[in-house]
Amino acid sequence: MKRILLLVALLMAGIITYTFAYSQGDEKNKPEKGVVIQMNGDLFLKDITDYNNIKEWKFKGDKPVVIDFYADWCGPCRLVAPLMKELAKEYEDKIIIYRVNVDNEKELATALNIQSLPTILFIPRKGEPQAIIGSASKDTFKQAIEEVLLKKPAK
Template structure:
């Protein structure tokens, strides 16, 4: 009887452990897979792969399948720290419509230089068609929403 009880306890412990540690395949987060509703850390390689090739051509040709917002920031930048939570909120709000990235210019100076980023924060809005547009400096959530609606989603301003 003791052996059966021990086996039952071990089986239950195994089932409980498995249920808390097993992640279903559809919930597995892959490192290079953009996550909806989040701000994704971007570097030059990801920019080349997902946005445009700035190394071999001067002409901007967007590679993505969804409009993009890129927040160029630095950890030491006070206004950048004010913009970051707004970008997180907007990423959740526009999760099925716009992809949000952030680039730490101290970690990826080549990309920032190639794109002409000189002041922080610089928020780059990249539509599906047409040229990217930017807001330089800190702004409020409503200003960013208006830019997203007008530049990326082509809706008239309210």
């Protein structure tokens, strides 16, 4: 009897674990709203473009994107990070904001010719990406989002 109860308990635990893992897996495939998402080379290939063929830029996303290229040791990068979090919340239904640690993603950073940190890349749905190199104010980033990504004219 004890063996049967143990077997049933193990079976139930397995079903619960599988169900929880399956439902969590579905959520991981959807971009989160209002947060800065850590990006790696594979995610860039899947959601942005093939960085091995940058000469022919073909954006794969359905929302404009901001990518913050940074390093943990970079002081100006640490100043930009909280601004990106604020902007992710402000524009949560309009754009997606990613971060790329260049120390961990050297191949991606090299392919995109990232030479200075921070480099903030603005990728519209149509057209060529544009960049801000170095730290900037929140207003400067907002202006770039409005004009480059959301195509609103300057005031």
